[in-house]
Amino acid sequence: MIKNFMEDVVDHVLPSMLKAFPEVCTCKQCIEDIKAITLNNLKPHYISTEKGSIYSRLQEMEVQFETDVMKAIIDAIAIVSKNPRHN
Ligand SMILES: [Zn+2]
Secondary structure, three states: OEEEHHHHHHHHHHHHHHHHOOOOOOOHHHHHHHHHHHHHHOOOOEEEOOOOOOHHHHHHHHHHHHHHHHHHHHHHHHHHHHOOOOO
């Protein structure tokens, strides 16, 4: 199975970023918008998840991508905060 590893990194980093920006809305719509904008602004990084012991390598990769992901999340939070699509 092929998956975009960046989705995992975003899921992992997003909760702590949201804590750092307590004023940002965390309704389902806004969170999904933040995730979508973040992933659109990041280069996808596809991995094959069939191989066994890739977990430790994934953690290394996560550290490698974390700064880029954090920057992309900050941009996405700014965009969604300015134009929230929730009702
Ligand atoms: Zn919202």
